[in-house]
Amino acid sequence: MLTVILQQGINGIVMGGLYVLVALGLTLIYGVLVQINFAHADIVTLGAFAAYFIAQLLSGNYFLGIAVAILVGGVLGWLINAAIFAPLREQRSELLPLIATIGVSIMLQNAMLLLFGPIPYAFNTPYSSRVIHIGSLFFTLQNLLIILVSTATIALLYAFMKFTFLGKALRAVSQDRDTAALMGINPNSLIMLTFIIASALAGMSGALLGPVLVLTPFAGTSVIVKAFAIVIIGGFGNVEGTIIAGLIVGLIESYTTQFLDPGWIDIAVFALLLIMLAVRPTGLIAEKRAENV
Amino acid sequence: MSDLARTKQPGPTLNQRFFTLRRFCFLVAAIIIALLPLIFPSSYWRTNLIVCAINVLLAIGLDFVLGYTGQLNIGQSAFYGIGAYASTLLIIKLAVPFWVAFVLGVLISGMGGALLSLFAVRLRGHYLAIASLGFAVITYQILLNWISLTQGPLGIYAIAPAPPIALPWLPRIVFTNLTNLFYLIAGFALLVYFILDQLVRSPIGATLTAIREDDLSAASLGIDAPKWKAFAFAVSSAVAGAAGCFYASFVGTLVPDAFFITESFSMLAMVIVGGMGTLIGPVFGAILLTVLPEVLRGIGDLRLIVYGAAVTLVVLFMPGGLVQGARVIARRALRVTTKFEARP
Numbered sequence: 206m207l208t209v210i211l212q213q214g215i216n217g218i219v220m221g222g223l224y225v226l227v228a229l230g231l232t233l234i235y236g237v238l239v240q241i242n243f244a245h246a247d248i249v250t251l252g253a254f255a256a257y258f259i260a261q262l263l264s265g266n267y268f269l270g271i272a273v274a275i276l277v278g279g280v281l282g283w284l285i286n287a288a289i290f291a292p293l294r295e296q297r298s299e300l301l302p303l304i305a306t307i308g309v310s311i312m313l314q315n316a317m318l319l320l321f322g323p324i325p326y327a328f329n330t331p332y333s334s335r336v337i338h339i340g341s342l343f344f345t346l347q348n349l350l351i352i353l354v355s356t357a358t359i360a361l362l363y364a365f366m367k368f369t370f371l372g373k374a375l376r377a378v379s380q381d382r383d384t385a386a387l388m389g390i391n392p393n394s395l396i397m398l399t400f401i402i403a404s405a406l407a408g409m410s411g412a413l414l415g416p417v418l419v420l421t422p423f424a425g426t427s428v429i430v431k432a433f434a435i436v437i438i439g440g441f442g443n444v445e446g447t448i449i450a451g452l453i454v455g456l457i458e459s460y461t462t463q464f465l466d467p468g469w470i471d472i473a474v475f476a477l478l479l480i481m482l483a484v485r486p487t488g489l490i491a492e493k494r495a496e497n498v
Numbered sequence: 499m500s501d502l503a504r505t506k507q508p509g510p511t512l513n514q515r516f517f518t519l520r521r522f523c524f525l526v527a528a529i530i531i532a533l534l535p536l537i538f539p540s541s542y543w544r545t546n547l548i549v550c551a552i553n554v555l556l557a558i559g560l561d562f563v564l565g566y567t568g569q570l571n572i573g574q575s576a577f578y579g580i581g582a583y584a585s586t587l588l589i590i591k592l593a594v595p596f597w598v599a600f601v602l603g604v605l606i607s608g609m610g611g612a613l614l615s616l617f618a619v620r621l622r623g624h625y626l627a628i629a630s631l632g633f634a635v636i637t638y639q640i641l642l643n644w645i646s647l648t649q650g651p652l653g654i655y656a657i658a659p660a661p662p663i664a665l666p667w668l669p670r671i672v673f674t675n676l677t678n679l680f681y682l683i684a685g686f687a688l689l690v691y692f693i694l695d696q697l698v699r700s701p702i703g704a705t706l707t708a709i710r711e712d713d714l715s716a717a718s719l720g721i722d723a724p725k726w727k728a729f730a731f732a733v734s735s736a737v738a739g740a741a742g743c744f745y746a747s748f749v750g751t752l753v754p755d756a757f758f759i760t761e762s763f764s765m766l767a768m769v770i771v772g773g774m775g776t777l778i779g780p781v782f783g784a785i786l787l788t789v790l791p792e793v794l795r796g797i798g799d800l801r802l803i804v805y806g807a808a809v810t811l812v813v814l815f816m817p818g819g820l821v822q823g824a825r826v827i828a829r830r831a832l833r834v835t836t837k838f839e840a841r842p
Contacts, residue, residue, distance in 0.1 A: 241624055289814070296817055299623045300570060304770045305813040307763045311806030319799045430635055430759070437628045468643035475632035475639075482617055482629050 208341045213459040219348045220417070221455020222355035225448050226410035227428055228435040229362065230403030232447045235436065236379035237392075237399045240290060240299070243306040246429030247313035248281050248404050252411025253420055254321060257328045267330040271354075271412040278408020279401045285309060286400035291393070317422035326420040333416045351413050358409065359448060362402075366444060375399060430471070431458075434478040453477075524692060531684045535677040544676040548748055550788045551683040552741050557768040557780035558691055559737025563611075564766075565775035566698055567730040568710025569618050570627040573634030574738055574765050576614075579641055579757030581607040581739025582746040583648060586657055596661050600743045607739025608732040610637075615731035619724040622713070634759045641754035653753035660747045673747070683744050690737055695777055697733070706730055767809045773821030782820050 227249055234242055255277040256270030263269055289305045332346035366372040377385040378395045386392050411425070418424045435454050439446030454474055461470045534547055560574045585603030588594040594602065617629045641648050648654070660673040660682065673679045697703055708716040709723050716723055746752055764787065772783020790808065794801035816823050 235624070239624075241627070289810070292814060293817075298817070299627075300564075300770070300774070301813050301817055303572070303627070304766055305810050307767065308806045308809030308811075308813065311763075311809065312803050313806075315799070315802035315806065319803070426760075430631070433628050433631060437625065441624065466643070468639065471635050471639045472643070475636045478632045479617070479629060479636075482621060482625065 209463060210460075212342055213463045214456065215342065215344050215348065217456035217459035218452060219344075219351050219455070220458055221452040222352055222359075223410050223414050223417070224428070224431055224435055224454055225359060225451030226355055226406050226413075228432040228439070228447050228451050229359070229444065230406045231429075231432055232436050232439070232441060232443065233375075233399050233403045235441045237375065237382075237396050238290060238294075240302045241306070241433075242285065242290075242400075242403075243303060243429075244281075244285055244309040244313060245404070245407055245432070246425030247310050247317070248278050248407040248425070249411040249414065249428055250317060250422060250425035251281065251313065252278050252408030253328070253415035253418070253424060254317065254326075254411075255408070256412030256415055257326055257420065260328075260330065267332065271409060274408040274412035275405045276408070278411070279405040281408070282400040282402075282404020283397065285404070286397055290396070290400070314422050314426075321422055323421060328415040328420050330416050347416055351417070354413060355410075358406070362406075363444065371395075371398065431474055434474050437478055438481050520695075524688070527688060527691075528685075531681070531688060534684075535680055541676055544680060546789065546792055548676065548680050548683055550785050551680060551687050552745055552748070553765075553768060553784040553788045554781050555683070555687045555690060555741040555744070556738055556765050557772065557784035558687075558694055558777055559734045559741065560765050561769045561772075561774060561777065561780045562694055562698070562737070563730045563734035564769055565780075566703065566710065567706045567727065569615075569727060569730065570623055571614070571618075571630045571731070571734070572627045572766060573614070573630035573632070573637075573759065573762050574735070575757045575759055575761035576630075576634040576637035577607040577610055577735035577738035578742045578745070578761065578765075579637055579754070580610050580735075581742030582752055582757070583641060583742075584739070585743040586654060586746045586752055587647065589658070590654065596658075596747070600740070603743045604736045604739045607742065608736035610739075611731035611733075611735025612728045614735070615724075615728040618727045618731060631759060631762075634762055638754055638758055641757065648752075648754070651754065653751055655751050657746050657750045657752065659750070679748060683748070686740065686744070690740070691777060691781070694733075694737075698777065702726075702729075771809060771812045771819050773819030776821045779819050779821040786820070 227245070231242065231245055234240065234245075252274035256267070256274040259270040259273045260267050285306065289309065290302055293302045293305060330347055332350055335346040336343050337346065337349065364372075366376060374385070374390045375395055375398070377388065377390060378392050382392045385395075410428075414424075414428065418428070431454055435447060435450045438453070439448070439450035454477075457473050457477065458470050461467070461473050465473075535544055538544055538547060556574070556578060560571065563569050563571050581603045584606040585599040588599040588602055589596060614630060614633050617633075618626050621629055642650050644650070645652075659679070662670045662672040664670045671678050673682060698706070705716075705721055705726055708719065708721060709726055713723055742757075745756070749756075768783040768787050769780045770783070771787060772781065773779025787805070787809075791801050791805055794804055797804070812819065818825075
């Protein structure tokens with residue numbers, strides 16, 4: 206029994222780490238712009254496909270695949286900000302960018318459907334078949350890789366936000382865009398930077414998720430829906446809260462699969478979300494923002 | 499004194515007031531609805547007409563809570579699904595007559611909306627958006643996983659159409675006939691439009707718009723925002739529930755995938771493309787976005803890409819939707835004619 210709990214704990218942390226990567230992108234964008242990017246899901250999917258094709262074409266070099274996925278994500282983020290969010294910023298609407306990115310998402314999903322077809326791809330990396338045993342626990346090398354890469358990325362991002370000038374500028378913009386602009390920080394270029402970082406993260410998490418998920422053009426949707434829940438549970442725009450919430454959701458997912466039924470995952474996650482919103486709408490770690498609650 | 503005198507002037511008589519421009523428009527709309535099945539005789543296009551009518555219902559219902567009350571509800575598919583499944587299950591499992599099940603289905607969806615409004619009381623903007631999305635995800639997953647009740651992904655088959663109506667001195671009206679079914683649903687949509695139109699132009703409409711513009715100021719005027727939000731959510735979701743009941747009896751099969759969250763997104767697109775915060779806009783938005791993919795069938799798989807691009811482009815270049823576009827065109831046309839008339 207303990208083995209099962211520990212084993213599912215490992216699986217939960219693996220998935221949770223990936224969800225954190227996706228959710229961090231959403232939360233960073235929300236932090237600086239107070240907008241939701243629905244096409245984030247499709248950046249994840251495109252990242253997974255990019256990694257898949259690079260890994261297949263270049264005889265299984267998975268790391269090059271991850272690098273290309275990061276690049277693809279960053280470029281898409283740049284495009285989406287330049288084409289959608291920047292022109293719509295003057296409208297000051299919460300809804301219009303959301304709808305516009307839903308349109309982008311429909312476009313990207315169907316473009317992928319046209320290019321890659323609806324049949325799920327089997328994305329096997331050289332690491333997904335190697336199993337490491339520790340006592341009665343086991344995990345694949347791919348899982349280890351996911352944990353290492355996501356931990357390293359989260360740590361790097363955290364350090365970037367806390368200690369570098371750009372990170373500080375970014376936090377300044379998310380606290381108060383106008384005052385930050387008065388201090389000589391160009392909010393536009395920082396918003397662009399945020400989009401590129403967030404989308405590169407999404408591309409990377411796609412490359413890491415690809416071997417774990419059922420890889421179809423719609424794979425990102427199930428991930429993004431959970432990422433939204435994580436972002437809210439953790440508190441929109443809050444990095445620490447997002448990390449904790451991501452791990453909680455990952456664990457809920459693995460324990461629900463083990464003890465109830467995989468069909469109950471989303472119900473459990475969103476029930477937690479709704480309870481959270483009813484009890485503590487500011488999220489696990491309250492951010493000093495008044496506009497939403 | 500003169501002001502007082504003016505107010506005492508007799509208003510238009512009842513007879514004059516009866517034939518307003520607005521009522522004339524409703525009459526024209528009714529005539530258009532009556533003529534549409536005659537213009538499109540093929541059963542393919544008549545089926546599309548029915549889908550249009552259902553989508554119009556969904557779009558104006560959503561616009562009531564989204565456009566007029568300003569509540570970011572992106573989970574409307576939940577109420578569509580609740581209405582469809584509640585009425586169908588009542589008919590199949592409890593042998594409730596169709597129209598009783600219809601009313602109960604509408605009521606149950608309305609109560610679901612009131613339940614979601616409990617969150618809207620405390621949450622605003624994107625938080626409410628994600629809460630409503632969560633509500634829709636949970637509803638979808640329950641429909642999918644409560645197999646003993648909904649038969650899950652297998653779906654419910656062979657749902658009977660609405661029972662025939664036998665009016666005295668008239669032939670029986672059967673709803674297996676596409677034309678009659680279209681008249682039923684479109685007539686109901688027109689009725690709902692009429693009621694919503696009356697609502698939004700009444701003091702209730704002003705109350706809802708006040709909540710949309712500023713919660714706090716509305717509260718300071720003594721408006722009980724939680725109560726009115728619950729009202730708006732209940733009305734909006736009841737309309738979606740009615741659309742769901744019609745959908746079930748029209749298609750004859752129910753699978754949870756018909757009420758996936760993407761369905762909410764296409765309703766949102768209809769409202770936005772048409773023009774949020776007007777009632778006529780979403781009607782045209784719904785018709786356009788229902789017909790567009792059908793017209794584009796010729797380009798095959800590209801059609802949904804074009805659909806997505808159309809939604810994005812409308813938001814970018816015409817954020818007020820078709821209504822805004824029509825206004826711009828009308829203003830230009832008017833300017834042209836006045837210029838033309840000004841010339842000797």
